Amino acid sequence: MGILGFLRGPREVLFGPGQRYALGTVTASLGSRALVCTDARFGGTDEFAELVRLIEGAGVHVTVFAEVLPDVPVHQVAECAALAHRVRPDVVVGMGGGSCLDLAKAVAVVIAHGGQASDYYGELRVPGPVVPVVALPTTAGTGSEVTPVAVLTDPGRVSKVGISSPHLVPHTAVCDPELTLGCPPSLTASAGADAFSHAVESFTAVRRTATPELATERVFVGKNALTDTYALLGVRLVAENLRRVVEAPGDAEAREAMMLGATAGGFALGSAGTAAAHALQYPVGALTHTPHGVGVGALLPYVMEYNRPARVPELAAVAVAMGANPDESPEVLADEAIERSAALLRSVGIPSTLAEIGLPSDRLRWTAEQAFQATRLVENNPRPLDVDALERIVRAAYSGDRRSLREEARPQAATTTTAGVR
Template identity: 30%
Template structure:
């Protein structure tokens, strides 16, 4: 067996209604003012308001940036970072799918270390711990709440670049299956297949280890058993829990084993 290493540096809360633990997590982290990064779609369906109400009812100030777009750009990152610095927050809450989480990691980097976000492109260019992030995923797909990657689009060069550093891992993740139970069937399907492919690619990776294999195997079991039921009925609590946990385990597996050709080809496509 070859040498391998891993660490579990995060605090993860899982369960129906676990979103309500957010104020206590913030207080335990010493956060009196938070910066919530999300998108207009989640604002429109009331998810942003639900989260901000929980924060404010806990006696904590909250500033929001809601202009995240799919395949987020350098412009979006710069806008959000400027507002973060201006508002005086000390913690970032990343609410949504992969895009808000990617932007949150990039904002956390710029707010701590400055410069241009392209300065951090590549592997292990982030010099230390970034601004604390609490990740609240609203899809069972990306696994970004437990991965070390942030993918940003450079509009001028018309390409996506990746920042890969374990310093960008969110400090906390709240996995509340209720947040994915209103997703459209098409979104549930696309995100679920994405999570399944994460697990498969990590399992087949040349960089896999017994640790990443264990996470990938459990992810494939959970997603394989629950994906069809979840697409059929997003209100199926058991299926939603299985998909949320499976997506998370798949994310952990590829955070340490990396991905393969499917995701490599997706970037130029």
């Protein structure tokens, strides 16, 4: 099989301490009227006021929507779009965590193409370019500043929904790690777990046959030579700095490394995609109302264990990126990757089981059934999934018994290999 390299991203990424001071110039280059989307917490800070002044100082009229809620309820897209229709922005600026950036991206779609957010659920349903988005993250986690997806919560659906399109990639990402210094330890840990999961899942995702049509048929094409580079960078930076930044929130060097790791993970997932841990988190999050990063972090070691028979070389590379001895055998290193990942997540307070998160014991099968409906994520998993397989992962993650997945996998390893040759 020839080498496949595929990568989507913003036209510009400005990364580093102090890069926020370029926001005025960046925004003014895209128009004279800006709609700024943020949440009440960040919207009440001195940093936010300063950022608005920078934009206004560049000659741009600013309208602020400072009501973004966690997990973006879909009705907020309509509310913000109604405001946008009155002020007719040339550019939408998202400032804050992933929810703020996702709302900015979804609103940019509705401003450009009309209708409502639900018209664009799924992949490749945005018909053309959207109002340009400038994304300025204040957490190191989602990578939304460089991705082609906006995730929303719709009360008419059990799990979260996404709008996925190359047109959703922000025009410019302004990533200033100094803006994460005020992020509390619990949010830092949850966001960091999300970033780590993005890197691991995109690096271990399915590898599809390289065809000229692949990038036009799918938003997320699977692992490839370019996303692998970003994924391993994300693994290394988060592994080296997550615990450090949780224990010492004022550590500027660690904050910088974490934001770079999150952005790298965003580049990886934005083209390769994520898989089973994210599919399962959606129903888990819906039932337990826990942060997204907590759910995927709790699930990730179990998904890695399930996928181990199909991804030993990749897991070995993950272990090396986390500091393991590269002279060990791939099999030993694959085990070490799972152990190191579980230990890292546990060290920053991510629960080790779904029982700790509060998943009801009578909803395990239901969780698997709901996760299976996330077709894009299920199909991106490197080892085939059905509802029974997803339930095995859920039950192992509920009880904390990763060994059950290892024992279950052994007789299937040969079958998987044979199927791959057909």
